[in-house]
Amino acid sequence: MNRRIHDKVIHTGGPLRRRKLGGRVLSLGTLATIAVLVLTACGPEVSKPYSTTSPASPTAGDIQSLYKLVFWLALIVFIGVQFAIVYTALRYRRTKDSPTRPPQVHGNKRLEIMWTIIPAVVLLAILIPTITTLYEHDAAAEEGDLVVDVYGKQWWWEIQYGEDRTQNGQDLSVVTANEVHLPVGKEAIINLHSNNVIHSFWVPRLSGKMDVMPGHVNKLSITPTEVGEYYGECAEFCGTQHAWMRFKIIVEPQDQFYAWVNGQRSGNPAVLSADDPPPAGFERAPAAFGVCLSCHAVTGLGKPGLTGIEAPANLGPNLTNLSCRDTLAAGLLVNNRENLEKWIDNPGAVKPGNHMATVITPGYIKEQLGQEEFDLLIDYLEGLEPAGGCDGTGASAILAATPAGTPDPAATPVPASTPASVRLGNR
Ligand code: CUA
Secondary structure (H helix, E strand, O other): OOOHHHHHHHHHHHHHHHHHHHHHHHHHHHHHHHHHHHHHHOOOOOOOOOOOOOOHHHHHHHHHHHHHHHHHHHHHHHHHHHHHHHHHHHOOOHHHOOOOOOOOOOOOOHHHHHHHHHHHHHHOOOHHHHHHHHHHHHHHHOOEEEEOOOEOOOOOEEEEOOOOOOOOOOOOOOEEEEEEEEEEOOEEEEEEEEOOOOEEEEEEOOOOOOOEOEOEEEEEEEOOOOOOEEOOOOOOOOOOHHHHHHEEEEEEEEHHHHHHHHHHHHOOOOOOOOOOOOOOOOOOOOHHHHHOOOOOOOEOOOOOOOOOOOOOOOOOOOOOOOOOEEEOOOEEEEOHHHHHHHHOOOOOHHHHOOOHHHOOOOOHHHHHHHHHHEEEEEEHHHHHOOOOOOOOHHHHHHHHOOOOOOHHHOOOOOOOOHHHOOOOOOO
């Protein structure tokens, strides 16, 4: 040590001691703050949609049990180690009575065996239930009451219902984006697909994380036990907008779920042609919407035999009943008129790097269409909802046409128009 500094340290005992005391108070204060923050974070925050500590499905419950096990074991280890450190420091410290160093020991066989065996036992106590749970969850994902195919895209999620998508030449598929509807109390098998990069599907309150791999289908079993909304997000870095690849699982009573399925299936009948009056029950989509159809689809639009073109593509999210979704751009924008205009006018400014931004340059659509046509387009998109509106009134009309339900949810009659593979308990 530098001589001058050494002198200063030795000979300014008063201020140094005070500084030491101040330092101690400061570090104790810091520790206390961290402890309070940790304890607050650990509190049961059921209201937080991303909470990992308030499971709402049996699988999430299993994971929570594992968390608890690891937490308590780690706490015991932590307290034990801290106790040993503090005890050793106090017991063998240099005092006035024993100013010399205590005897220095190297190697202690008994101690070494002990500190090998104890951690091994602790790790085993974590390993066995962890592996058991993994295998149980894997086996559970083999068969369920309904199948949902989820596709990770850059950067949004496509959701498809129904295993058998055509019956008697009729397309029975329900395709939507970023909002997964599930019936409460039924086991959904989520098949995870990707045709691009690796994503990860994670809804903390309902299930563990599962990677979405190109070329391999991973399966998840989710049996939601409570009606409600559960937030999820992509949990594997997948490009510039990875952070905005959010989604939601909406768990509904079964009749509401069927109603939603039927609302999606009946879609929004419309024709593009402006020449003839639209057939009964059909509306006219603005001709400008034809541009959107190179990447998007709307169920019911331009059905064969009607004027207009068929909605062909699925490069972008399916827009059927778009107005019923809470967000646009995978959780990034609240779904309202202002944001819809902003999104379509300049997608690159809202979500840089997204695919639509490579096709639509800033202001392009408005420039091509003019303000009036642009407004018509927005009107049309805002009007994409089931006949009875998004609140399910249209749904109850569909349900009213079917025999009355019984108290047993498994026996709830399914409207005839529901795809066979989403008729619950029917597989
Ligand atoms: Cu998809 Cu991150």
